[in-house]
Amino acid sequence: MTQFRKDNILDRLVIVNDGNSADVNDGNERHENDDVCIYCPGNEHLTRPAVLALVQKEGMMRRLSDTEDYRVDDWCVRVVPSKNPLVSISANGKYTNKPFYSEPAYGYHYLLIASREHCKPSSIPAEQWSNVLVALQDRVKWLYMQKGVSYVAVYMDYDASSLWHPHLNIITFPYIPPLIEQEVESINRYINEAGSCPLCNMVSMEDKSPRHLVSIENFMALCPWAPTHPYEFWIVPKKHAIQLLRMTQKEIDELATMLRIMLGGFYNTLGDVKFSMIIHSSSEKSRKQLHWHIEVHPRLVDSYGLEGFGVHFLNISPEYAASRLSFASRRELAKMVGII
Structure with a gap:
């Protein structure tokens, strides 16, 4: 037990x-x-x-x-x-x-x-x-x-x-996991101070950034500004959404397409490497909500002592990772639609 x-x-x-x-x-x-x-x-x-x-x-x-x-x-x-x-x-x-x-x-x-x-x-x-x-x-x-x-x-x-x-x-x-609780508190504090959702703002600002990977109608894939893992990427709903439970069938099909594109591009970029895919979503039993998203964390390197202080070191910038992931994932999209 x-x-x-x-x-x-x-x-x-x-x-x-x-x-x-x-x-x-x-x-x-x-x-x-x-x-x-x-x-x-x-x-x-x-x-x-x-x-x-x-x-x-x-x-x-x-x-x-x-x-x-x-x-x-x-x-x-x-x-x-x-x-x-x-x-x-x-x-x-x-x-x-x-x-x-x-x-x-x-x-x-x-x-x-x-x-x-x-x-x-x-x-x-x-x-x-x-x-x-x-x-x-x-x-x-x-x-x-x-x-x-x-x-x-x-x-x-x-x-x-x-x-x-x-x-x-x-x-x-039986309760909200600590990291999700911290994320929810941070997002709600931002909303109270700025009057807008930080992930909604991120989607808008990253659309033309060097960290942008692929966008389709309702979802965007990007490398976050301050990742904790080399080649980490996120899939984020473009519109404010708090739960994957509330996706329509159209949105489900779009997210499925995005998963195929990004995991295919990820494999073609790095090969057969270990990774974790985590869904950060709001609790259905809490009033405080977060903008749900999927995070993919490649496990490419051993941990460093700095992580014992809550500080992560990456020897690969998210911009460089995005340049490689973007090329490979866009090729996956082109294959799916029959362009190549």
Whole structure:
């Protein structure tokens, strides 16, 4: 089992496994036989029953689910409970007060299997990303209706391994994670002082900047002014939006196209490297909101001692990174529309 612990000085949140470190993981689950991928079609029985299985037939999308005795085998997207979750709705244990604050790590941990194909994220077509986003909306909406859920975190950790199958982690927290809380407070303070959203302003100012990558009707991709990772890029809604849950089908399809463009361009620029893709979104249970966006953090270098002071050092400027990413991602867009 796991527990939440909070640092007494910084209020930093940590998930600690109070047992064997092999009992829990971050969603990259393995079969005892490394030649077997538990997420590939035909191996549905190796995971827990899917709480959601999208099945696409004759232009129609059906929402199904597994039982203990039956597995949906013609799925295009599956959502399954993690076999070794970081948080659990059956979490139990002691609550302790400061300075050694801890509580049971209560929550839901699901894995969204993003493709039937055992492939890299950059190989997933836009149409499949649309299916992924539809499934994500479905599950996140359901989770926000559950007791004990204040925030739903969605992320992908790609480890560039032949054993890796495309999937996202969906994890809930009983309160807003500290970094999101800090971002929300900063954005709302800016809005109160300037009367406008800082991300809306950023979209307007970055449109012609050297950090701009690609724009389509409702989304912009850019390298942020002060990134924490080399070649970090963001995908941001052009119009003020607080939740991916509220995207229309048109916006879902556009975001799917942008994911295909940017992940393809990213792969063609840097090759098969590790990265994390994180969705920063508002909580449905909080009045304070943020302009939601997706951040992609390449894991290219080891950390530096400066990060112990909260300062990041990058030996590659975001402008240089953008010059390379922009060229590659625009080529991906040109391929998609049939220009090349």
